[in-house]
């Protein structure tokens with residue numbers, strides 16, 4: 020009986036990510052120290068996972084739907100700069116700065132989505148374009164308006180409430196954004212796996228033409244997903260600016276590869292149609308553990324890239340195997 | 354004589370300067386299988402796409418139940434009961450049978466923003482619908498569509514179309530990629546759909562398949578309706594000749610040699 024339930028677990032998209040997570044945790048406990056599982060250690064990778072995870076989930080949903088969004092690499096710092104410029108440099112109320120940051124994410128997402136559904140240009144190229152365009156705009160405006168590429172946002176200007184909600188360390192080391200990540204993941208799991216809306220995303224990634232013929236508003240859904248990823252990216256940037264009291268143009272490019280790695284390790288099929296939010300969640304944690312775990316070992320930190328590379332390849336191979344198991348599955352004759 | 358479900362009157366279709374369909378008039382009745390025959394490039398797919406709302410006729414009219422209709426896209430045709438099943442079923446390989454069956458019309462429980470996709474109900478209805486078509490091997494709605502055989506997928510797609518109220522079922526070469534046994538399955542399902550009173554339009558290149566299920570045959574040659582006859586009105590040889598583009602096969606075979614030389618094995622019939 021228990022072997023049966025293990026089999027059914029292995030057929031799920033998140034199986035590979037879960038096994039991968041167990042493997043890397045074991046690896047770092049063996050080669051590193053257990054302090055990496057003590058609160059300060061946990062905080063180090065949970066913080067990375069939360070910031071990355073809030074972006075990785077919508078990026079993964081886009082991938083399930085058959086699209087890519089790499090413009091998040093510029094939208095994250097742009098969101099940070101927006102809130103810092105509006106509320107820090109110009110001393111406007113913090114809610115205006117936050118609205119500005121999220122509004123910017125919304126606009127970038129709308130542009131990405133509309134360009135993708137209106138033109139036949141692949142979303143990789145469209146968002147490559149907006150990646151550079153948004154980065155250029157952020158740099159240009161930052162220098163033009165403030166004379167610098169690093170804009171301060173003092174805690175006084177954020178105010179205690181906003182600081183507590185979006186940019187504070189809980190217990191000295193846990194970023195409050197972890198709570199946002201967990202809450203958002205729960206909401207995503209509900210809408211993607213338990214509501215009809217989720218079915219549409221999978222259908223769209225499986226076969227866009229059939230999905231449209233079946234009456235799914237594929238264009239609108241594509242735009243919504245792009246808006247979701249850009250707004251999430253701007254949200255993460257905004258939280259970072261509030262947390263660190265400063266916004267910088269450069270921070271963000273690493274998110275592009277890191278989010279794609281998390282999503283693919285999480286069992287999402289690069290060509291769309293298959294994956295799960297839980298998988299992306301575990302993939303993100305796995306990535307963060309490798310990314311931070313290296314500091315708890317005696318290895319030089321440069322080795323972490325090697326581990327991530329190997330982990331990615333192993334995860335993809337494993338996910339292929341599990342997907343084939345899922346395809347081949349048929350109930351046994353009783 | 355009853356009114357046909359679907360009728361084409363003097364339909365022409367051209368893509369820019371290229372005329373593909375010439376003056377096609379055709380009637381399809383309920384409980385009848387119309388076999389659409391013709392060589393590669395004769396215009397069969399174009400004809401059914403015009404019926405299914407993917408193309409608008411350049412001139413001429415489409416009538417349903419005797420009334421002229423104009424479809425703005427395949428959705429509208431589908432809502433009026435014209436369903437097309439594409440080769441491989443046009444379904445979603447990595448989705449479960451239940452989920453793909455109900456794409457776009459998911460059954461739900463709960464209310465407002467907390468509507469939950471009703472997996473049990475979806476699986477149950479989907480499996481029942483397929484089994485009613487005689488595919489009893491499908492008994493678990495959680496199986497992925499991609500794990501089904503080609504014939505099972507076709508059957509699932511046909512069962513889905515029928516479940517959602519199709520009155521005209523259009524099948525573009527459903528047996529083309531199938532083995533003998535699988536093809537027989539699909540043919541049986543075509544007959545079951547007919548028994549339920551659907552009109553079936555069936556495209557095939559295989560004479561045997563056509564003769565097994567067809568009640569009514571229409572042959573297209575270079576976009577024109579070259580023959581339109583009922584079952585039993587023509588012999589197998591005559592049908593074969595017509596399907597080959599109206600030339601006697603013996604003559605054709607003699608030509609193949611020279612054709613192969615000048616066209617590198619491919620004979621365009623444009």
Ligand SMILES: Nc1ncnc2c1ncn2[C@@H]1O[C@H](COP(=O)(O)OP(=O)(O)OP(=O)(O)O)[C@@H](O)[C@H]1O
Nearest residue numbers: 368371373391392393394395396397398399400623
């Ligand atoms: N969108 C289009 N634009 C221009 N020409 C087209 C278009 N669609 C089809 N044609 C032409 O119309 C002719 C008929 O094509 P069609 O696909 O209907 O043939 P068919 O009978 O289905 O052939 P097959 O048996 O190979 O499937 C071909 O010569 C094709 O090149």
Ligand SMILES: [Mg+2]
Nearest residue numbers: 397398399525
């Ligand atoms: Mg064709």
